[in-house]
Amino acid sequence: MTSPPPPDPEPFRAEVREWCRTHVPTGWRDAQTGVSDEEFVSFQKQWFGELREAGYAVPHWPLAWGGGLSVGEQIVLYQELAAHDAPRLVLAFVAIHHAASTLLAAGTDEQRARHLPAILDGEIWVQGFSEPDAGSDLASLRTAARREGDAYVVNGQKLWASGAKYAGWCLLLARTDPGAPKRHGISYFLLDMRSQGVEVRPIRQATGESHFSEIFLNDVEIPATHLIGPENGGWQVAQATLSAERGMTMLELAERLGHAGFTWLLDACRRPNAEGLRPIDDSLVLDRLAGFETEIAGLRAMCRSLAVRHETGHVGPADASVVKLYYSELLQRMTNFGADVAGLAGSTRIIKPMSSGWESGAWVLDFIGSWEWTIPGGTSEIQRTIIAERALQMPRA
Amino acid sequence: MSSDLTELHDELRAVAREVLAAARRRGADGEPPSLDRQTLTASGWLGLEVPEALEGAGATLAEVAVVLHEMGRAPLRSGYLGSAVLGVGALNLLEPTGRRDDLLGQIASGAVRVAVGLPTGDDVVGPVAPCYSLEEDGRRLRLRGRAAFVPDATDADRLLLLARDPASTLVVVAAQPTDAGLRVAEQRVLDLTRNLGEIAAEGAEVAEGSVWRFAADPEASARRLMDRAALAIACDSLGLAEAMMEATVAYAGVRHQFGRPIGSFQAVQHACADMLVQVMVSRELVGTAVELLGCETPGSGRAVSMAKSHACAMAVDVVGKAMQLHGGIGYTWESGVHAYLKRAVLNRSLFGSPTAHRKRLGQRYLDGVSVLSED
Ligand SMILES: Cc1cc2nc3c(=O)[nH]c(=O)nc-3n(C[C@H](O)[C@H](O)[C@H](O)COP(=O)(O)OP(=O)(O)OC[C@H]3O[C@@H](n4cnc5c(N)ncnc54)[C@H](O)[C@@H]3O)c2cc1C
Numbered sequence: 001m002t003s004p005p006p007p008d009p010e011p012f013r014a015e016v017r018e019w020c021r022t023h024v025p026t027g028w029r030d031a032q033t034g035v036s037d038e039e040f041v042s043f044q045k046q047w048f049g050e051l052r053e054a055g056y057a058v059p060h061w062p063l064a065w066g067g068g069l070s071v072g073e074q075i076v077l078y079q080e081l082a083a084h085d086a087p088r089l090v091l092a093f094v095a096i097h098h099a100a101s102t103l104l105a106a107g108t109d110e111q112r113a114r115h116l117p118a119i120l121d122g123e124i125w126v127q128g129f130s131e132p133d134a135g136s137d138l139a140s141l142r143t144a145a146r147r148e149g150d151a152y153v154v155n156g157q158k159l160w161a162s163g164a165k166y167a168g169w170c171l172l173l174a175r176t177d178p179g180a181p182k183r184h185g186i187s188y189f190l191l192d193m194r195s196q197g198v199e200v201r202p203i204r205q206a207t208g209e210s211h212f213s214e215i216f217l218n219d220v221e222i223p224a225t226h227l228i229g230p231e232n233g234g235w236q237v238a239q240a241t242l243s244a245e246r247g248m249t250m251l252e253l254a255e256r257l258g259h260a261g262f263t264w265l266l267d268a269c270r271r272p273n274a275e276g277l278r279p280i281d282d283s284l285v286l287d288r289l290a291g292f293e294t295e296i297a298g299l300r301a302m303c304r305s306l307a308v309r310h311e312t313g314h315v316g317p318a319d320a321s322v323v324k325l326y327y328s329e330l331l332q333r334m335t336n337f338g339a340d341v342a343g344l345a346g347s348t349r350i351i352k353p354m355s356s357g358w359e360s361g362a363w364v365l366d367f368i369g370s371w372e373w374t375i376p377g378g379t380s381e382i383q384r385t386i387i388a389e390r391a392l393q394m395p396r397a
Numbered sequence: 398m399s400s401d402l403t404e405l406h407d408e409l410r411a412v413a414r415e416v417l418a419a420a421r422r423r424g425a426d427g428e429p430p431s432l433d434r435q436t437l438t439a440s441g442w443l444g445l446e447v448p449e450a451l452e453g454a455g456a457t458l459a460e461v462a463v464v465l466h467e468m469g470r471a472p473l474r475s476g477y478l479g480s481a482v483l484g485v486g487a488l489n490l491l492e493p494t495g496r497r498d499d500l501l502g503q504i505a506s507g508a509v510r511v512a513v514g515l516p517t518g519d520d521v522v523g524p525v526a527p528c529y530s531l532e533e534d535g536r537r538l539r540l541r542g543r544a545a546f547v548p549d550a551t552d553a554d555r556l557l558l559l560a561r562d563p564a565s566t567l568v569v570v571a572a573q574p575t576d577a578g579l580r581v582a583e584q585r586v587l588d589l590t591r592n593l594g595e596i597a598a599e600g601a602e603v604a605e606g607s608v609w610r611f612a613a614d615p616e617a618s619a620r621r622l623m624d625r626a627a628l629a630i631a632c633d634s635l636g637l638a639e640a641m642m643e644a645t646v647a648y649a650g651v652r653h654q655f656g657r658p659i660g661s662f663q664a665v666q667h668a669c670a671d672m673l674v675q676v677m678v679s680r681e682l683v684g685t686a687v688e689l690l691g692c693e694t695p696g697s698g699r700a701v702s703m704a705k706s707h708a709c710a711m712a713v714d715v716v717g718k719a720m721q722l723h724g725g726i727g728y729t730w731e732s733g734v735h736a737y738l739k740r741a742v743l744n745r746s747l748f749g750s751p752t753a754h755r756k757r758l759g760q761r762y763l764d765g766v767s768v769l770s771e772d
Contacts, residue, residue, distance in 0.1 A: 266762055269762070270762075280762060280763065283756070283759075286755075286756070286759035286762065286763070287752060287755050287756070287759065289759055289762060290706075290754075290755035290756070290757075290758035290759040290762075291706075291755060293703070293758060294682065294703040294706060294707050294755070294758070295678070295707075297681075297682060297685070297700075297703050298678035298679070298681050298682045298703075298707065299678070301681035301682065301684070301685055302677060302678060302681050305681060322673065322674050322677055325670075325674060326674050326678065381663075381667070383670075384666065384667040384670035384671070385663065385666060385667070385670070387670035387673055387674070388660075388666030388667065388669055388670045389666070391670075391673060392646045392666075392669055392670070392673060393646075394646060394649060394650065394660040394661070394665075394666050394669060395649075395650055395657070395658040395660045395661040396661060397661045397662070397663065
């Protein structure tokens with residue numbers, strides 16, 4: 001069977017380009033440098049609102065819920081947003097990706113109707129999975145949820161929850177059957193962060209900012225209607241949604257690395273250093289740059305292929321891991337090189353703009369921030385094991 | 398790519414894999430492993446890009462790339478690169494003439510084997526610098542120059558030599574290896590799966606009607622030809638790496654140490670995972686380059702240099718890791734890993750090293766063009 005030819009993306013590209021020209025705030029990077037939490041949040045909400053008006057905020061959602069762009073159109077959208085150096089949706093990220101795909105995959109009609117429109121109105125979500133003793137081995141999590149009448153009573157501690165201090169809702173994994181094998185006693189909840197007994201304590205991270213937090217849960221009551229998926233079926237729900245949405249988010253990040261990221265790097269190499277020499281005139285520097293451009297081209301093509309395979313249902317068992325691993329380590333190598341080229345002057349950039357991606361041109365901070373990609377969401381080591389076991393079907397340890 | 402085309406490629410791939418694996422099994426001891434002429438002719442691959450009117454298949458570079466990839470997976474001497482990839486590639490860029498068409502038909506039928514005299518080292522990038530030049534000698538033309546490491550040179554019945562004519566225009570000179578003033582000599586290399594040779598012209602007299610002209614802009618055409626050569630090697634290296642990755646994964650599943658398969662050790666697993674990631678990235682880069690070069694898209698040169706530099710460096714790493722993970726057996730002649738490693742190393746240098754191709758990419762940054770606007 002021959003598939004119908006994809007619709008010509010060019011008219012849509014022209015539309016997005018025009019929109020970007022008139023809507024991407026000029027000078028936002030400077031304006032977002034050194035801002036307060038409140039200014040950051042209000043900027044993010046305003047930008048989200050603009051994208052929503054245009055129909056660009058949640059292009060990957062089903063049409064009925066306010067999305068409905070084809071994969072081809074989404075690719076174009078992310079390419080153009082990256083090419084026009086638009087701010088990133090940092091605050092809404094978990095809501096529009098993780099929360100939405102969980103609701104769509106496992107939520108009840110009521111749950112979807114309650115939350116999907118709210119997310120479009122700016123409801124912020126956080127992911128409460130990791131715990132002090134459950135990181136890579138997430139299934140060993142100990143936060144306990146005990147059924148009492150119409151509610152579950154939750155006690156425990158979550159760690160590293162990104163954006164918790166801004167969030168209204170939390171995707172929570174908790175143990176509902178302590179007697180069952182690890183993966184079979186976990187349930188998935190939608191937790192209202194304003195509930196009694198929820199306490200958020202920000203943690204300062206390597207860059208000096210405090211975007212992630214501890215969450216303490218003391219006798220927190222969650223109505224039973226906020227259980228998502230079957231009781232004790234939370235692990236499966238989490239697995240299904242963790243990798244499912246990775247395709248388009250990686251595509252966006254790859255495009256940003258290819259546009260803003262590589263452009264900053266070229267700029268850095270063209271700028272004369274303290275001795276008046278341009279790094280780019282050194283053939284070794286030129287060679288490294290060409291290597292990065294090549295790797296980025298490979299990454300972008302891989303992400304486009306993955307997005308297309310998502311649409312046709314041909315995603316390989318570890319494709320998402322391959323892309324995540326390659327992106328995160330390429331980002332790390334590239335920002336490391338940027339920091340090297342920037343030299344001593346690079347260390348004088350002590351703040352980077354909020355709302356940017358992981359490449360802002362503040363190379364030393366970008367380099368340090370690159371571990372935000374190699375550690376969370378399954379470390380690089382865990383991704384390699386997944387690739388070996390699922391894609392290459394190597395024997396399990 | 399339409400699903401019809403995908404199916405066609407899958408079929409071609411499956412057949413090629415079988416034919417080449419069988420030929421490798423047939424290989425006699427002490428002989429360089431090779432694909433015999435009869436099997437190659439019967440495969441129909443020689444005429445893939447020859448127009449149908451000339452008894453070819455009228456297919457495209459995309460199909461040739463499938464065959465090249467398979468030939469990397471099962472490296473053999475075959476003459477395919479010289480005749481079908483470079484020979485047909487060069488002829489298709491020339492003004493159509495009776496002689497050109499005859500030669501295309503003869504290549505497709507397997508009657509004539511061709512070698513193309515091109516720069517084969519780092520001189521393939523940068524402004525076109527052919528190895529030969531034509532000089533006027535009274536009313537005659539004489540050819541001078543020397544190309545080294547020319548694929549399939551010593552088996553060739555006809556030679557196509559890229560040269561500048563006295564007006565400094567790029568042309569292709571058609572010659573016979575037996576012509577007076579021409580010398581073809583094998584260059585022995587470690588990699589026994591390739592046949593490389595030197596073609597020296599020491600004032601060889603050029604016969605009437607043997608100077609063939611490009612149909613379009615000669616510089617751009619010659620550039621395309623050299624890009625095609627580089628990309629062919631990238632396809633080959635991708636195949637080499639893929640095959641060695643698969644062999645390693647399979648071996649790691651059956652070889653036991655410490656009471657368990659070595660493939661259950663994380664160090665081995667992670668090394669294999671890295672192989673897969675690298676192979677997948679190369680596959681995208683090579684795929685993009687095949688697509689762009691095949692339809693003459695601007696920017697194809699950049700894509701070729703990306704594919705060549707990535708795939709050929711990657712293959713050496715992957716095959717090297719494969720040797721390591723096979724342990725002692727991997728270091729034996731018998732295991733055959735060495736053959737892949739030698740070919741991977743040769744491929745890395747043939748038609749431009751990774752450094753040379755990256756230099757070509759880097760030149761764009763120096764020229765100050767907006768790199769992104771090329772997309
Ligand atoms: C910036 C940031 C943001 C985060 N945001 C969130 C969030 O929003 N929500 C959330 O729930 N979590 C979040 N996390 C937590 C993150 O998912 C965990 O940190 C991660 O899963 C690793 O767990 P860990 O920190 O306990 O490290 P550990 O699991 O203790 O790992 C330590 C080291 O051991 C290695 N290791 C562990 N097990 C194995 C193994 N089997 N094989 C080989 N190596 C192994 C790891 O790769 C790592 O190098 C975030 C983390 C960071 C750094």
